[in-house]
Amino acid sequence: GEGFVRMVTAAFGYFRSHGGGRIAVISSIAGTKGLGSAPAYSATKRMQNTYIDALAQLARMEGYDIRFTDIRPGFVATPLLSGDGRYPMLMRTEKVAARIMHVLRHPRRRVVIDRRYALMVFFWKLIPEWLWERLKIRKDD
Structure with missing residues (x-):
């Protein structure tokens, strides 16, 4: 967190x-809701x-033309995830990299990489806290 x-x-x-510019960061869909299988990461x-939002x-309050893009991928097939259980909807690195490059060329404020994850995150946001806390969301389910 401190390095970021x-x-x-x-x-x-x-x-x-x-006088302005664009800052693009890669965060994660894990920031949408606290995931019990990865609380510190979430x-x-x-x-x-939240830091990017603030x-x-x-920038707007001070009148600076600084724009932000928050890129939020889901699970990407990298060595970090290999051998650590089964991850749902694992995306190929080539596909994710191509999508990130597209977003950088055609910036938006917030982008969830992959339509499947975008749909999932949409529904996550609709789940009330009392129900979310009772769900068993695990990477190996």
């Missing part, structure tokens, strides 16, 4: 002093999402 904040703050300061990603608001 330092890097984004440095970029924000640079663009603030140079909390870190939620902090990243800086976007600050």
Whole structure:
């Protein structure tokens, strides 16, 4: 978390002093709701999402043309995930990289990589807390 904040703050300061720019970050769908199978990871990603939201608001309040893109992929087939259980809807790195490059060329404020994950996140947001806390969402289900 600290490294993320330092890097984004440095970029924000640079663009603030140079009249504007675009900051793109890769966070995760895990920031949408706290996942019981990865509580610290979920909390870190939620902090990243909130930090970007706050800086976007600050840029507007101060009249700086600094734009943000928050890229939120789901599970990507990288060595980090290999051998650590079964992950649902695992995406190929090539597909994710191509989608990220597309987003960087045609920026939006917030992008969930892969339509399946976008749909899943949409429904996650509709689930009330009392029910969410009772769900057993695990990477190996």
